[in-house]
Amino acid sequence: MDLTIPPGTEAFLNKAGWVGATIEPLPGDASFRRYFRIRRSSGTAMLMHAPPPNEDPQPFIRSAKWLESYGMRAPIILAEQADDGFVLLEDFGEVRMREYLDAWPQDEEEVYRYAIDALLKLRGLPPGPFTGYTLAEYQREARLFIDWFIPARALYVDSRSWTNAWEEALSPLLGRQRPGVTVLRDYHAENVMLIGGLEKQGLLDFQDALVGHPAYDLVSLLQDARRDVSPELEAKMLDYYLDHIGASGTPAGEDFLADYARLGAQRNAKIVGIFVRLWKRDRKPRYLDYIPRVWSLLERDLAHPALAPVAAWFDANIPADVRATLGGTFEA
Known part of the structure; x- marks a missing residue:
């Protein structure tokens, strides 16, 4: 598992209000996307890193917002910086x-x-x-x-x-x-x-x-x-x-x-x-x-x-x- 933290992660989290949060890399999937669990005393969130040119987070953001608008249980988008591939999401936990x-x-x-x-x-x-x-x-x-x-x-x-x-x-x-x-x-x-x-x-x-x-x-x-x-x-x-x-x-x-x-x-x-x-x-x-x-x-x-x-x-x-x-x- 790649344990490196993408450049710009801490700056993005700080801007999103997650100053000082810990960043925990998670196992990857079949794509170039990477995921991290973000922890602080008041709770957790998920960070998706889908950097261009191999990935584009905009389709995920668009789909999540559409699904959520109709009451489907997609993760809420907490913050986004799509040009750099960063999306901070509601954490659904670990029970698949x-x-x-x-x-x-x-x-x-x-x-x-x-x-x-x-x-x-x-x-x-x-x-x-x-x-x-x-x-x-x-x-x-x-x-x-x-x-x-x-x-x-x-x-x-x-x-x-x-x-x-x-x-x-x-x-x-x-x-x-x-x-x-x-x-x-x-x-x-x-x-x-x-x-x-x-x-x-x-x-x-x-x-x-x-x-x-x-x-x-x-x-x-x-x-x-x-x-x-x-x-x-x-x-x-x-x-x-x-x-x-x-x-x-x-x-x-x-x-x-x-x-x-x-x-x-x-x-x-x-x-x-x-x-x-x-x-x-x-x-x-x-x-x-x-x-x-x-x-x-x-x-x-x-x-x-x-x-x-x-x-x-x-x-x-x-x-x-x-x-x-x-x-x-x-x-x-």
Whole structure:
């Protein structure tokens, strides 16, 4: 863990009224952002350092303020100096959904219901002031699989038919994501904080929010790259969501489940590419350990008829032995 304090930190904290506070570095994530817990006798805060040019804190600030304005539990912005990458935030504490469930697995179903309640509330809000999730963006993300996973396994594939397969698979959902909902895009058990009771859940890591399909964040939560969610729990939570939007057992519900599978496959293919990129480009090999889980989720999604064009591409381009040994050695 990098223990260095970024230049200008103390001056920013002093200006924000936190003179003499202690600065405690925290473990990093998959980005160039760094986090610090700021302590003083009267309380704590979180400092995010997201310095340009690799990061830009403005999208986080904009998203946090929008979410908070509609009663969503994003951290309150206490101070900001965006040009230098500094944002001082409300401290949600140290209890993430993932670690809580590791300790109290008997509460799993209840905790997930509350996490889905947040998505149901988000669904009821007007779309936020964010860019729309277009087919071009879905394709750009899916391309990460081709750009990073394929060369890492020294494979040769038909990349043009990859694009065509995704266009055929994803096009049916585009009309159903209008007018759209705010999509946080990385909504999972490591980005949900429990801040006093299972129902009081704080949101993190929403700086890449777009306006898109309501199934996207649901599949991000229930097909978690970093935590096992059983198929039984996934099915229960999907039923819970569909019951609350009045779509259970209806054609609209079947369309939603098909779109859920489409977005699950797209997201999981993207994540495989990102995790390889984190290893190859950013020297973070620990993310390779998650790939077998993500691949298993991808295979489940590909079994849905809505993914037939993409499933056919995998059958034609990724050998069975490669698909069976995703925890194996990658080419240097």
